Amino acid sequence: MKKFLSISVVLSFALLATQSAPQVLSVTGDLTFTSEGGVSESAQVVFGGRCQRESGPQRISHCDEDDIFGIKQVNYPRELKNHALVRFNARKHHDITFPVPAGFALEDVSPLSSSTFQEQEEPMETMLQHLDVWSRSSASDEVLAHFTASQFERFERAMHLKGIPEGGDDWQVIERDLQRVADEDAENIYMTSLRVRVEEEISLWKNKHHGNKDKKKSRVDFETWFKNYHRHDEIKDFYLQIADDYPELVTYIPSIGQTVEGRDIFAIKLTAKEHDGSIKEKPQIWWQGLQHAREWAGGSTVQFLTHHLTSNYGKNDNITAILRDTEFVIVPIMNIDGYDYTWNNNRLWRKNRRQNGLGAYGVDLNRNWDDHFAEGGSSGFPWSETYHGPSAASEPEVQALQKFFSEQKRIVGAIDFHCYSQLVLRPEGWTTKLSPHEKEHKFVGDRIVSIIKNVHGKTYISEPSVALYKTTGAASDWFYGDQATAANNGQHVYSYTIELRPSDTNPGGRSGFILPPEEIIPLGEEIAQAMEFFVDYVVKNPLKN
Numbered sequence: 186m187k188k189f190l191s192i193s194v195v196l197s198f199a200l201l202a203t204q205s206a207p208q209v210l211s212v213t214g215d216l217t218f219t220s221e222g223g224v225s226e227s228a229q230v231v232f233g234g235r236c237q238r239e240s241g242p243q244r245i246s247h248c249d250e251d252d253i254f255g256i257k258q259v260n261y262p263r264e265l266k267n268h269a270l271v272r273f274n275a276r277k278h279h280d281i282t283f284p285v286p287a288g289f290a291l292e293d294v295s296p297l298s299s300s301t302f303q304e305q306e307e308p309m310e311t312m313l314q315h316l317d318v319w320s321r322s323s324a325s326d327e328v329l330a331h332f333t334a335s336q337f338e339r340f341e342r343a344m345h346l347k348g349i350p351e352g353g354d355d356w357q358v359i360e361r362d363l364q365r366v367a368d369e370d371a372e373n374i375y376m377t378s379l380r381v382r383v384e385e386e387i388s389l390w391k392n393k394h395h396g397n398k399d400k401k402k403s404r405v406d407f408e409t410w411f412k413n414y415h416r417h418d419e420i421k422d423f424y425l426q427i428a429d430d431y432p433e434l435v436t437y438i439p440s441i442g443q444t445v446e447g448r449d450i451f452a453i454k455l456t457a458k459e460h461d462g463s464i465k466e467k468p469q470i471w472w473q474g475l476q477h478a479r480e481w482a483g484g485s486t487v488q489f490l491t492h493h494l495t496s497n498y499g500k501n502d503n504i505t506a507i508l509r510d511t512e513f514v515i516v517p518i519m520n521i522d523g524y525d526y527t528w529n530n531n532r533l534w535r536k537n538r539r540q541n542g543l544g545a546y547g548v549d550l551n552r553n554w555d556d557h558f559a560e561g562g563s564s565g566f567p568w569s570e571t572y573h574g575p576s577a578a579s580e581p582e583v584q585a586l587q588k589f590f591s592e593q594k595r596i597v598g599a600i601d602f603h604c605y606s607q608l609v610l611r612p613e614g615w616t617t618k619l620s621p622h623e624k625e626h627k628f629v630g631d632r633i634v635s636i637i638k639n640v641h642g643k644t645y646i647s648e649p650s651v652a653l654y655k656t657t658g659a660a661s662d663w664f665y666g667d668q669a670t671a672a673n674n675g676q677h678v679y680s681y682t683i684e685l686r687p688s689d690t691n692p693g694g695r696s697g698f699i700l701p702p703e704e705i706i707p708l709g710e711e712i713a714q715a716m717e718f719f720v721d722y723v724v725k726n727p728l729k730n
């Protein structure tokens with residue numbers, strides 16, 4: 186007879202570096218659990234470098250000192266050394282200039298690029314296209330920006346010459362060395378991976394110990410998945426596992442096109458299939474994540490939503506109805522090259538990995554879509570974090586998604602997940618004129634915000650995209666724009682960019698793009714509730730032309 190374990194398992198673990206070999210980590214802990222009948226049992230669990238010397242009656246151990254569970258520790262090169270995060274008044278200090286990198290001449294770029302490079306509407310914008318702007322508000326001239334080491338030196342010197350000390354209203358250094366922040370994050374991710382892996386091993390061991398039929402270890406353990414962030418290949422495994430586990434719901438599409446560096450961009454379709462495996466024509470919802478590489482919480486949220494739908498199908502009436510009446514088209518990682526780069530080189534990389542020449546890398550994909558391309562609100566300067574690229578949809582990632590979107594034909598709602606700032610942004614970004622569907626978009630955006638608030642109390646702001654600042658060539662404008670609408674049989678799409686946690690007013694603003702892994706689940710929960718409303722509403726009330 187099978188024994189059932191009660192769920193009151195008590196785990197306590199310590200992670201520590203051993204004295205003799207500081208690079209080796211040991212994981213030790215005590216495990217107490219109660220089997221059916223209330224008999225308490227306990228075991229000592231030892232993982233890591235010291236396990237050879239430990240003894241204990243019931244012990245699971247893993248002794249490979251260099252490679253605990255095959256989990257790779259992230260070891261960033263020093264790309265962010267002495268980069269600083271600074272809050273400052275950009276309008277007041279836009280006169281501080283940054284040199285154009287040696288060898289770059291305006292005649293080297295296309296006439297279009299050089300004109301947008303030179304003729305920003307405001308001098309402040311010209312200055313800001315040199316910096317990596319993390320947040321800014323339309324209500325004040327304050328900007329939070331990431332400076333390279335040499336930019337920061339120059340800025341500090343200029344402020345010194347102006348006689349303005351650091352720490353006042355004019356400028357404050359939030360973080361002096363972003364490399365340190367990235368390294369701390371890498372350490373945290375690694376420790377979390379180890380802790381989660383120990384839990385998985387113990388769960389397998391418990392099953393074995395109690396004579397349960399060996400639980401097959403699958404590629405992905407959904408019970409622990411959302412406790413941490415994951416690399417690109419692991420995320421791909423996550424979606425493959427979902428497709429294996431829910432063949433009646435999920436179709437995995439290995440490639441909708443390739444990135445600049447030749448990686449396949451995968452996608453999934455998710456809906457309740459007919460008994461013969463075919464899919465009825467129904468309204469479609471488009472979700473995409475990780476257009477910007479460093480916005481990891483956007484990727485985890487799309488994973489959470491996918492799992493939320495698949496795991497509740499047939500259990501939750503609302504979700505069962507949603508999957509019966511709707512088809513989801515999901516691109517989990519748009520910018521795979523950039524995302525890999527944030528795991529291997531630079532945690533704060535944003536753009537794709539296009540070589541622009543002269544040592545400049547990357548096009549901002551969310552300024553490269555073929556909608557009012559390069560009409561301001563983006564940069565023609567190849568080093569800029571908002572560099573729009575040489576021409577509309579020049580980037581293969583953008584081409585792949587535009588094509589895939591255009592093939593669908595029945596899309597009624599589209600969300601592009603980003604972080605951070607806690608904003609629900611509706612069209613349009615390229616013009617200050619209110620969009621023809623402002624009333625409908627505002628109604629749905631405001632509802633999303635109030636639903637999110639009810640889940641964990643987080644305050645998001647619902648507003649037109651341009652109210653934040655002007656952008657052109659952005660995905661959410663393209664979804665709502667003429668090209669996509671024509672491809673979509675004339676049906677306009679409810680289109681939003683959602684900027685996820687944390688908020689702008691996070692103390693110091695330091696965590697920014699680095700949202701702690703403990704927030705993946707609460708963030709997923711608040712967005713899942715909002716999306717249940719969104720999908721149900723826009724499918725039943727599509728935009729009228």
Ligand SMILES: [Zn+2]
Pocket residue numbers: 477480603604
């Ligand atoms: Zn973004």
